[in-house]
Amino acid sequence: MPAVKDRAAKIAVALVALVAVGRAVFATMPAPGKPLDAAGEHDAYRDIVSRERSMRREAAVKFPGDLWSADDDFHQREADAMRSFATSRTARLGDVIRAVDDGMHERWQGAGQPIATVPPCRPRLSY
Amino acid sequence: MDRWRRPIAIARELAPRTWPRLALFVTLAVAAQWVWLSHAGSMVDFRDAQYFTLFEEAARRTVAKYHELPLWNPYYCGGIYALGTPSARFSSPTFVLTLLFGVLRSSPLVAVLLTVAGLEGMYRYGRSRGAGALGALLAAPLFALCGFFPRSGSFEWVNFFGFELLPWAALGLRRAFAGESRGAVIAGGATGLMTCFGGTYAAPYTLLVGAWELAEAVFRFRKDRRRIVSALALGAVAALIGGGIAAVRLWPIAETLASSPRVIGANDANAPLAIAHMLFGSRIPFRGDFLVGVLVLPLVVLGAIGKKSFWPVASACFFLWLAAGYGSNPSGYAMLRTIPPYTMLRSPERFLVPFALAYASLAAVGFGKLEALARRRKKAATFIVLGAMTLACIDDGVLVDNSWAWQRGRTLMAAPTANVGHREFANARGNRWLAAYYPALERGTLSCFDDYPIPQSTALRGDLEHEEYLSDATSGTVERRAWSPNSITLHVEAKKPARVIVNQNWHPGWRASIGTVLADDGRLAVDVPEGSHDLVLRFLPRSALGGGLASLVALLAAFVLWRKPRLGHVKQLAIAAAPFYVIVITMAVVSEPKRPRPPPALTSGEPIAQAEPPEGARPIGVKLEEGIELEAARIEVHRSADGPMLDFEIDWKLDHPAPDGLGIFVHMEPDKGDAVNVDHVAVATVATFETLPVHMTLRDELPGIAVESGKTYKIWAGVWRARRGGARLHVVDKGTATVDDDRVLVATIHAP
Numbered sequence: 001m002p003a004v005k006d007r008a009a010k011i012a013v014a015l016v017a018l019v020a021v022g023r024a025v026f027a028t029m030p031a032p033g034k035p036l037d038a039a040g041e042h043d044a045y046r047d048i049v050s051r052e053r054s055m056r057r058e059a060a061v062k063f064p065g066d067l068w069s070a071d072d073d074f075h076q077r078e079a080d081a082m083r084s085f086a087t088s089r090t091a092r093l094g095d096v097i098r099a100v101d102d103g104m105h106e107r108w109q110g111a112g113q114p115i116a117t118v119p120p121c122r123p124r125l126s127y
Numbered sequence: 128m129d130r131w132r133r134p135i136a137i138a139r140e141l142a143p144r145t146w147p148r149l150a151l152f153v154t155l156a157v158a159a160q161w162v163w164l165s166h167a168g169s170m171v172d173f174r175d176a177q178y179f180t181l182f183e184e185a186a187r188r189t190v191a192k193y194h195e196l197p198l199w200n201p202y203y204c205g206g207i208y209a210l211g212t213p214s215a216r217f218s219s220p221t222f223v224l225t226l227l228f229g230v231l232r233s234s235p236l237v238a239v240l241l242t243v244a245g246l247e248g249m250y251r252y253g254r255s256r257g258a259g260a261l262g263a264l265l266a267a268p269l270f271a272l273c274g275f276f277p278r279s280g281s282f283e284w285v286n287f288f289g290f291e292l293l294p295w296a297a298l299g300l301r302r303a304f305a306g307e308s309r310g311a312v313i314a315g316g317a318t319g320l321m322t323c324f325g326g327t328y329a330a331p332y333t334l335l336v337g338a339w340e341l342a343e344a345v346f347r348f349r350k351d352r353r354r355i356v357s358a359l360a361l362g363a364v365a366a367l368i369g370g371g372i373a374a375v376r377l378w379p380i381a382e383t384l385a386s387s388p389r390v391i392g393a394n395d396a397n398a399p400l401a402i403a404h405m406l407f408g409s410r411i412p413f414r415g416d417f418l419v420g421v422l423v424l425p426l427v428v429l430g431a432i433g434k435k436s437f438w439p440v441a442s443a444c445f446f447l448w449l450a451a452g453y454g455s456n457p458s459g460y461a462m463l464r465t466i467p468p469y470t471m472l473r474s475p476e477r478f479l480v481p482f483a484l485a486y487a488s489l490a491a492v493g494f495g496k497l498e499a500l501a502r503r504r505k506k507a508a509t510f511i512v513l514g515a516m517t518l519a520c521i522d523d524g525v526l527v528d529n530s531w532a533w534q535r536g537r538t539l540m541a542a543p544t545a546n547v548g549h550r551e552f553a554n555a556r557g558n559r560w561l562a563a564y565y566p567a568l569e570r571g572t573l574s575c576f577d578d579y580p581i582p583q584s585t586a587l588r589g590d591l592e593h594e595e596y597l598s599d600a601t602s603g604t605v606e607r608r609a610w611s612p613n614s615i616t617l618h619v620e621a622k623k624p625a626r627v628i629v630n631q632n633w634h635p636g637w638r639a640s641i642g643t644v645l646a647d648d649g650r651l652a653v654d655v656p657e658g659s660h661d662l663v664l665r666f667l668p669r670s671a672l673g674g675g676l677a678s679l680v681a682l683l684a685a686f687v688l689w690r691k692p693r694l695g696h697v698k699q700l701a702i703a704a705a706p707f708y709v710i711v712i713t714m715a716v717v718s719e720p721k722r723p724r725p726p727p728a729l730t731s732g733e734p735i736a737q738a739e740p741p742e743g744a745r746p747i748g749v750k751l752e753e754g755i756e757l758e759a760a761r762i763e764v765h766r767s768a769d770g771p772m773l774d775f776e777i778d779w780k781l782d783h784p785a786p787d788g789l790g791i792f793v794h795m796e797p798d799k800g801d802a803v804n805v806d807h808v809a810v811a812t813v814a815t816f817e818t819l820p821v822h823m824t825l826r827d828e829l830p831g832i833a834v835e836s837g838k839t840y841k842i843w844a845g846v847w848r849a850r851r852g853g854a855r856l857h858v859v860d861k862g863t864a865t866v867d868d869d870r871v872l873v874a875t876i877h878a879p
Contacts, residue, residue, distance in 0.1 A: 005146075006144065010150075012154070013149055019157065020160075020236060023164040023167070024164050024228065024232050024233070027166055027167040029542055030169055030539055030540060033541065053769065057833065061834075061835065064803055064805050064829075065775060065807070065812075066805070066807065066829075078558055079560035082558070082561065093540070093541065097564050101570055104589055105553065105592070114556070116556055116590035117589070120583035120584075121576055121577060121583060122580050122809075123576065123580065125808055125850070
């Protein structure tokens with residue numbers, strides 16, 4: 001009788017594990033959005049890069065004297081800008097990110113010159 | 128009466144049986160992670176999730192796409208040593224799930240797996256502490272489902288699930304100290320595994336839990352010297368096996384942190400009421416960052432009564448004390464933070480995880496005591512036990528509900544996707560707030576974060592036409608022939624001796640088929656002779672080779688020790704130490720340059736430590752405690768295209784070596800609006816006081832501070848114990864300067 005109970009328990013373990021794997025594999029994800037076309041990519045690049053200077057200034061005021069923190073704060077603002085652009089066009093966020101990168105590598109004409117370097121990571125004491 | 132006794136009888140029969148118990152634990156673990164499982168594949172919209180996901184995805188791509196071991200991660204910060212990244216989890220068996228299902232779909236499965244491990248480990252640990260099977264079964268979720276785990280999962284801090292192995296480590300040590308050599312293997316295996324799983328906190332905390340177990344064993348065997356020696360020997364075996372298994376990570380991480388020490392953690396303090404809220408919640412439905420549940424508290428109190436419970440009660444109090452951080456006086460946490468590796472830890476509330484271990488074991492013991500008491504009052508016995516079971520089950524339900532609440536509280540976003548076809552790898556300026564998106568684009572993100580100062584070249588660019596080029600373009604040409612994370616093949620036509628620059632960080636583990644590898648402004652570079660060359664760069668650091676071999680040998684040693692439990696302690700120690708012979712041999716045979724610490728230099732390249740203050744600096748001459756002098760200041764305002772800027776410098780001098788943990792505070796108080804703080808722990812944000820020489824002018828230069836036009840600022844400065852309680856250093860001689868509350872007025876400026 002105990003052996004039967006053990007066998008039943010083993011089957012239960014296998015079944016529950018299978019349910020977990022099945023749930024993880026077939027879980028639905030938020031829709032990624034539509035692909036951006038070439039014109040949309042250039043719009044994205046212009047939109048994000050044109051705001052870079054003001055965003056950097058605001059970040060520098062927020063983190064005076066701390067080059068990495070100011071740059072990091074700029075990147076947070078830039079990330080927000082990329083998300084809001086993707087949302088406004090119901091576009092894939094990955095495509096907006098790629099557009100900014102392609103624009104920098106291919107020197108697309110935009111409303112400003114993005115800075116292509118970053119200061120090395122110097123984390124603050126606490127967050 | 129029988130129908131009331133029946134559930135108790137069934138539970139008592141099934142609890143000690145492994146498979147029925149595991150069936151219950153697996154069901155409970157899946158139930159606890161159900162919401163997470165239901166959203167598997169989605170990205171958590173939280174900053175840390177970005178880089179934790181990137182670490183795992185970079186490793187997955189390296190194995191799945193490039194068929195290489197994940198040694199170098201080119202997708203982050205311009206390239207980092209993947210094995211030397213403290214919180215990366217890919218070097219554990221759970222990586223198989225990542226390879227099978229992808230990073231985001233495997234995360235909740237990893238959580239389920241480790242939760243089951245935590246439940247079973249806690250059950251066994253509870254039993255080893257004298258609890259009955261039913262009590263240990265009911266108490267196991269108090270630890271394995273405690274609020275810390277769903278909270279960590281909700282931030283994608285999956286590596287914190289390594290804490291689920293803590294009861295196994297404690298159990299193993301307990302058995303080892305009792306003289307059972309297999310216990311040492313269990314403890315070593317658990318500790319090694321949690322380290323490989325990115326257990327930056329779990330492993331050091333396990334040492335503390337182990338110290339308590341050792342103290343208990345030494346006290347228990349105080350009259351039996353032979354058993355004390357045996358306990359110490361098997362403790363050493365456990366440490367050697369644990370360190371050996373983790374060598375593949377410990378060696379690289381030690382190298383990383385030796386060259387880039389982690390300077391983090393301020394003056395974290397938790398008031399008793401805040402700790403109570405974290406553990407028990409404050410209202411129904413119960414929620415808490417470290418929720419263990421209040422309903423079982425009577426069982427815990429019952430379990431705590433009696434001499435036998437002294438050690439778990441003492442360890443629970445110890446970890447509560449540590450969890451208070453700097454909020455207790457004296458502060459155990461402050462003392463602990465003076466001892467490596469605890470100097471590098473923060474968030475003292477995480478000590479509530481080992482507290483949960485003691486809490487659960489006391490609850491398990493308490494349930495057993497209740498059963499014993501109930502036997503004396505036969506009429507009421509059934510209802511007392513049934514009532515306690517019900518309370519424990521409700522508490523377990525509360526913990527599952529808390530898990531769901533954390534999982535539902537996440538904001539989810541679409542998983543990183545890209546339709547890029549074939550694309551050559553290049554570094555992008557990137558964005559660490561969206562870092563997880565870059566590997567799919569076959570891009571590295573230079574913008575990055577981790578909680579240690581990452582060795583990263585400032586010369587890397589995110590807009591290059593080619594990632595490999597000659598420093599002197601007239602000296603020839605370079606063409607990329609093949610690329611993978613650990614190997615770059617280039618064809619070089621050099622009209623004269625030339626320097627090939629690779630737009631990635633240098634690391635001493637890079638080797639070249641021809642020429643000399645070197646760091647060019649922190650970038651990976653090779654000096655090649657004149658001629659036509661096929662240059663192959665490969666990344667295989669000594670610590671990966673030696674650490675990997677040592678880990679394999681440690682696994683073999685663990686297997687041998689498991690199969691031969693009756694070996695003498697000398698032989699056991701000799702076998703357990705085998706991985707370290709491999710490390711010694713590797714160090715002797717394989718040469719590799721040391722990574723130099725970054726020189727303490729200003730952005731201009733000038734040294735921070737100079738003979739005297741720069742020209743134009745105004746003498747101040749205020750003396751502070753610890754032999755520190757605020758020697759001079761130079762603050763200039765100028766207008767830039769973006770508005771007014773300050774070029775700011777204050778100069779310090781040390782009379783004797785500075786103690787650890789100091790920081791510099793600078794308060795800029797405008798005549799209107801909010802004050803701005805320019806606090807920093809390192810002089811010129813580069814080097815801490817304790818690393819700088821005495822009797823030299825230490826130039827704390829912070830160029831380009833943006834200020835608001837039209838405002839007049841008073842600028843105050845001083846020194847505080849930034850990582851040691853937060854008290855300011857007192858001014859002992861103010862000279863002619865204006866001083867207020869141990870801060871010195873260094874300038875008053877008007878921003879045009």
